[in-house]
Amino acid sequence: MLRIDGLTASIEGNRILDGLDLQIGAGEVHAIMGPNGAGKSTLSNVLAGREGYEVSGSVTLDGADLLALAPEERAAAGVFLAFQYPVEIPGVGNMYFLRTAVNAVRRARGRDEFDAMGFLAEAKEHMARLDIDPAFLSRSVNDGFSGGEKKRNEVLQMTMLEPRLAILDETDSGLDIDALRLVADGIERLRGPERAMLVITHYPRLLELVRPDRVHVLQDGRIARSGDHTLAHELEAEGYGRAPADAAAAVAG
Amino acid sequence: MTGAALLDRLAPAGAVDAAGPGALAARAWLATHGLPDPKDEAWRYTPVDQIVARLHEVVGAAVLDGGRDDDVDLATVDALAGDHGGPRLVFVDGLYRPRLSGPGLVAAGVWCGNLADLPDRRAAQGAALPPPDELARFDGFEALNRAAGPDAAVVLVDAGVVAGAPVHVVHLATGHPHAAVGHPRTVVKVAEAAEVTVVETFAGIAPADAPARSRSADDAAPTGPVTNAATTIVIGPGARVTHHRVQAEAAGAVHVGHTRVVQAAGSHLRSVSVMAGAAVARHALDVGLHGPGARADLDGLYVPSGHQRHDTVVTVDHAASDCTSTQRFRGVIDDEARGSFGGHVIVRAGTTGTDADQSNRNLVLTRSAQADTRPWLEILADDVRCTHGATVGRLDDDALFYLRSRGIPHDEARAMLVRAFVDEIVATIEPASLRAVVSALTPGGAS
Numbered sequence: 001m002l003r004i005d006g007l008t009a010s011i012e013g014n015r016i017l018d019g020l021d022l023q024i025g026a027g028e029v030h031a032i033m034g035p036n037g038a039g040k041s042t043l044s045n046v047l048a049g050r051e052g053y054e055v056s057g058s059v060t061l062d063g064a065d066l067l068a069l070a071p072e073e074r075a076a077a078g079v080f081l082a083f084q085y086p087v088e089i090p091g092v093g094n095m096y097f098l099r100t101a102v103n104a105v106r107r108a109r110g111r112d113e114f115d116a117m118g119f120l121a122e123a124k125e126h127m128a129r130l131d132i133d134p135a136f137l138s139r140s141v142n143d144g145f146s147g148g149e150k151k152r153n154e155v156l157q158m159t160m161l162e163p164r165l166a167i168l169d170e171t172d173s174g175l176d177i178d179a180l181r182l183v184a185d186g187i188e189r190l191r192g193p194e195r196a197m198l199v200i201t202h203y204p205r206l207l208e209l210v211r212p213d214r215v216h217v218l219q220d221g222r223i224a225r226s227g228d229h230t231l232a233h234e235l236e237a238e239g240y241g242r243a244p245a246d247a248a249a250a251v252a253g
Numbered sequence: 254m255t256g257a258a259l260l261d262r263l264a265p266a267g268a269v270d271a272a273g274p275g276a277l278a279a280r281a282w283l284a285t286h287g288l289p290d291p292k293d294e295a296w297r298y299t300p301v302d303q304i305v306a307r308l309h310e311v312v313g314a315a316v317l318d319g320g321r322d323d324d325v326d327l328a329t330v331d332a333l334a335g336d337h338g339g340p341r342l343v344f345v346d347g348l349y350r351p352r353l354s355g356p357g358l359v360a361a362g363v364w365c366g367n368l369a370d371l372p373d374r375r376a377a378q379g380a381a382l383p384p385p386d387e388l389a390r391f392d393g394f395e396a397l398n399r400a401a402g403p404d405a406a407v408v409l410v411d412a413g414v415v416a417g418a419p420v421h422v423v424h425l426a427t428g429h430p431h432a433a434v435g436h437p438r439t440v441v442k443v444a445e446a447a448e449v450t451v452v453e454t455f456a457g458i459a460p461a462d463a464p465a466r467s468r469s470a471d472d473a474a475p476t477g478p479v480t481n482a483a484t485t486i487v488i489g490p491g492a493r494v495t496h497h498r499v500q501a502e503a504a505g506a507v508h509v510g511h512t513r514v515v516q517a518a519g520s521h522l523r524s525v526s527v528m529a530g531a532a533v534a535r536h537a538l539d540v541g542l543h544g545p546g547a548r549a550d551l552d553g554l555y556v557p558s559g560h561q562r563h564d565t566v567v568t569v570d571h572a573a574s575d576c577t578s579t580q581r582f583r584g585v586i587d588d589e590a591r592g593s594f595g596g597h598v599i600v601r602a603g604t605t606g607t608d609a610d611q612s613n614r615n616l617v618l619t620r621s622a623q624a625d626t627r628p629w630l631e632i633l634a635d636d637v638r639c640t641h642g643a644t645v646g647r648l649d650d651d652a653l654f655y656l657r658s659r660g661i662p663h664d665e666a667r668a669m670l671v672r673a674f675v676d677e678i679v680a681t682i683e684p685a686s687l688r689a690v691v692s693a694l695t696p697g698g699a700s
Contacts, residue, residue, distance in 0.1 A: 048658045051650075075660035087655040091673025100669070101659035108660065140673075141655075157659060 001026045001196045002165050003035075007048045007057035008221075016042040018221030019057070024165075024214075031207055032200045033232065034218035035240045040200045041084060043218065044169040047198075048081035049074045061165055075101075076108030078164025082154040082171045088142040094153070095137035096242040098123060102160050126159050130186055148179040155186035166190060167198045172206035184209035204232040260284060262312045263434060264400035267688055279399035287346050288393035295392070298593035298625050299535040299564040307475045307507050307533075311433035325458065327353060330423060333456040333501070335690040339418030340365050342406045345425045346432035346478075362414035363449070368440070375409060392537075395511045398436045398483035405438035408451055412489070416449035419495075419684060426457040428478045428503060439484040442514045443492040445517075450495040452687055455480060455510070457530065473560040475532040477505035484512040488520040490544060495523045501694055502530035504559075506611040510536045518573070525682055528563040529694040530557035531569025534566040542569065542576035554678050556695050557590035568597040575606035583662040583678055584615040585671055586622040593625040594643070602633040611641040616674050616681030618648060618667075672697030 002024040009017040016039045024030050034040055046053055049071035059066040066074055079247050089097070103113040114122065124134060130152050140152050151171055158166055168187065170182055191197065199212060207215070207229060215231040217224045221239060225231065264280055289296045290304055325345055330353050334341075342365060343353035359365060364375055406422040424437035441451050457477065480502060488494050494514075502508045508531040528534055540549045555563040555663055569578045581699035584592040594613045615624035626643040648670055656666035675695045682688040 048654075050654050050658075070663065071654060071657035072660050072662050072666075075658055083655065083658075083660055087649075087651045089649075089652045089670070089673065090656070091676050092656075092669050097656070097659075097661075097669070100665070101656070101661050103573075104662065104665070105660035161659065 001200075002200075003058075005058045007043075007046070007055070007059060008171055008203055009053045009055050011041055011053050016053075016221055016248050017036075017046065019126060020218075020222045022216065022223060024196040024198060026196060027191075029191060029197040029199060029210065030214045030216060031212035031229075031232065032216050032218050033199060033202065033235055033240075034206075034224075038218045039221045041169055044081055044084075044167045044198075044200060047074075047165075047167055048079060048231050072104070073108075076105055077162070080161050080163035080166045082151075082158055082166070082168040084169040084173065086142045086145075086150040088145070090140045091145045093137075094139050094141050095120075095123070097141045098137075098157065098160065101157065110162075122249045123156075123160065124154055129189070130156055130159075131182055132156060146174065147163045147174040151175060151179065151183055152186075155183055159186060159190060163195065165196050165198070167200070169200045170202065171199075172201055172203060180206065181209065204236050206230045209236055257284070259309060259312060260397075260400075263308075263397060276400050279396040282391060282443040283393055283396040283400055283553045283692065284584060286393060286396070287312060288397070293392075294596075295537070295566060296535075298375065298591075298595065298627075300562055301535055303474060303533055304479070304507050308434065308479055309484045310521065310695070311430070311479060312529075325350070325353065325425060325427065329458065333425065333458070334421070334423040334454040335686055337419045337421050337452055337684055337686045339420055339450075341421040341423060342366065343423045343425065343594045344404060344406065344437055345433035346427055346429070347404060347437050347473070349406075358430050359420075360414055360417050362411035362447075363416045363420075364407070364409045365420050366687060368438075369403075371407060379478070392511075394481050394509045394514075395483050398438055398481050398511070401434075401481075405440055408439070408441040410447040410492075412444040412447055413423065414444075414447045415460065419450035419452050419497075419687075421452045421454065423454045423456070424480070424482065426455075426478045426480050426502060426506060430513075433478045435480045437480065437482045439482075441484070441486040441494065441496070443486075443488050443494055446491040447489065447491040450497075450500070450683075451486075452497045453484060454499045454501065454690075455482060455505050455508060455530075456501045473532070475505055475507045477503055477507065477532065478508070479507040480531075482508070482510040483520040484510070486512070486514045486522070488514065488522060488547075488692045491519040492517070493521045493523075496525075497682065498524070498526045498536070499687075499694070500526075500528045500530055500534055500536065500692065502534065504530070504532065505638040506531040506535070508536075510534075512536070512538045514538075514540045514549070516542050516544065516547040517539065519546040521547070522543070522549040522551075524549070524551045524553075524676065526551075526553040526565065527691050527694065528553070528557070528565060528630045529594070532560065533562045535566065539568045540578070541572060542578065543572050545573045545575045545600060547573065548577040551578070551580045551582075552678050552681070553580075554584070554675055554691075554695060555582075555592045555594070556585045556587075556675070557592045558587035559590060560588070561590045563590070563592075564593040564595075566595045566597075569599070569609065571598070571600045571604055571607045571609060572603045576604075577608040578610070580611040580613070580653045581678065582613045584613075584624055585618065585675060585677060586615060586624050587618040587696065589619070589621040591600065591623040591625070593627075594641070595627045595629065597629040598631065598632045598641075599641065600630075600632045600637050600639070605636040605654075607639070608638045609637070609639045611639075613643045614674075615643075615645040616648065616671065618671070668697040670697075
């Protein structure tokens with residue numbers, strides 16, 4: 001469903017992604033781990049369409065060329081990025097924002113838009129599952145939210161936008177164990193045959209709650225190792241130390 | 254045309270004589286001091302040369318025999334100015350139009366109408382000149398307004414009276430060649446412990462072929478009528494006034510406005526100044542806190558786009574002790590426009606307990622848009638709390654990307670962010686009918 005071939009990305013002349021290849025099939029959950037500076041956040045930004053990178057290579061979702069699309073067009077095509085640092089937007093109401101986003105995506109996908117009442121009912125149902133206070137809707141987007149509230153707001157948006165490809169960029173960082181469990185439940189509920197998921201994380205903790213089909217190590221801008229879910233535990237025990245040798249072998253090969 | 258000849262055309266000596274001693278004094282002041290020029294510090298950010306050039310152009314071009322309102326109907330007034338449920342006084346090209354006005358029901362103890370209709374028993378209240386110590390900051394346009402404007406909107410509120418529904422004063426410029434210069438004037442006097450809300454709307458009827466927005470360099474100079482407005486508000490001890498001023502002149506117009514407020518002890522002013530229209534516009538808001546414990550809360554928005562120039566110049570004079578003033582002015586500057594703000598706070602020697610706060614934030618939407626901000630604190634006393642802050646920034650790229658990544662199209666996302674910026678002011682505007690008008694005039698659309 002998602003196919004990435006030879007993806008490179010540079011910012012101000014620094015190459016951060018350097019020939020990355022990755023394929024994720026429908027219904028699969030893949031995890032990407034890797035040391036700081038390996039390019040994990042750059043990968044998620046480039047997939048979501050953030051400006052400021054020089055990008056080459058190819059990325060297709062259901063055969064459509066993602067790199068040719070604006071961020072909002074990618075969202076309509078089914079890309080969702082849960083931000084590592086969700087942006088605070090004072091003055092824009094959370095409910096107004098959510099409804100505008102959900103309806104823009106529904107409109108683009110040829111579906112009926114929600115009216116105000118229908119949207120509220122839908123939102124409240126999802127919020128109850130994520131243990132989000134209803135007062136949350138009347139606040140400004142992420143403004144003054146705690147770290148956990150921001151991450152739950154990301155999962156709420158992800159749930160309501162019904163993505164084809166969900167990318168979670170360190171959604172587990174800064175969460176206590178209860179919040180982590182809520183977020184993991186939210187992710188598990190979205191897991192299904194119609195959807196691919198890419199979970200970017202530093203820690204295997206989330207991967208115990210959301211067991212990935214494949215685990216990849218991103219290092220020096222490309223996938224250095226891949227394996228099943230046990231790789232996450234190996235990495236925890238051994239660190240990423242082995243990977244540079246692999247990368248060197250790959251270059252030599 | 255020389256300055257003297259211009260004066261003779263705009264304020265003929267005979268007519269001024271008939272308008273009374275105040276007008277005569279103003280004409281004499283103008284003959285001595287003349288109109289401001291580009292070297293004038295208070296006019297630093299206003300292209301005053303363009304304004305004076307436009308004055309010469311329109312005055313030289315036609316016989317100025319006053320306005321006609323044949324093609325202005327109530328529907329036009331409603332569409333341009335709105336209806337806020339209270340009495341509405343409508344002036345077209347500076348002349349009162351009873352046909353378009355609805356004095357409405359006003360509380361006992363409130364009088365509003367045209368200066369010429371003022372009952373004898375209230376004549377003394379109608380005098381419009383500021384106190385002598387205010388004349389130091391008089392300028393040529395204000396003098397011209399007093400010398401040339403035959404009619405004036407007058408709002409008088411007796412002691413202890415709460416006026417209820419807002420009094421709406423509407424000044425329309427038709428742009429007809431014979432009425433290409435207008436001098437609208439409003440006088441508000443509120444006695445001890447009384448309360449009133451006054452809304453002033455300045456709007457223009459754009460010629461059918463005028464572009465709504467000018468983008469090419471050739472369109473930068475003003476091509477429309479010149480409105481030279483002056484408002485005087487005198488607030489008695491313990492009285493409360495809310496004053497909303499909406500400048501929504503037609504594209505190409507010139508707007509020069511002065512609002513002069515004199516506050517007595519314990520009085521309160523809440524003022525909102527919105528600048529949306531015209532090619533070149535300036536609003537000078539001059540507040541004198543003359544009695545202890547007076548408070549002025551001054552808010553404003555300017556939203557120039559295309560080649561518009563909007564200049565807001567605020568002066569707050571803390572002339573008495575224990576007075577409070579707040580200034581909260583926001584600018585959104587688009588295209589190749591320029592928006593300027595100058596905020597002058599004076600704290601007089603010998604006063605104590607002054608609390609003055611000033612904040613000016615600007616959102617600059619393009620590389621060619623320009624914002625100027627100039628705080629000027631002149632503090633001549635010791636026991637003072639004065640704060641000021643000014644920012645000029647661009648739209649937050651992270652926020653824009655966040656919204657777009659959720660599927661919200663670029664233009665809609667941009668509008669949401671601009672709306673959030675102006676809503677800090679717009680959301681506080683009452684009544685709701687006026688909030689809707691301002692919302693529609695400011696970028697980001699209605700929320």
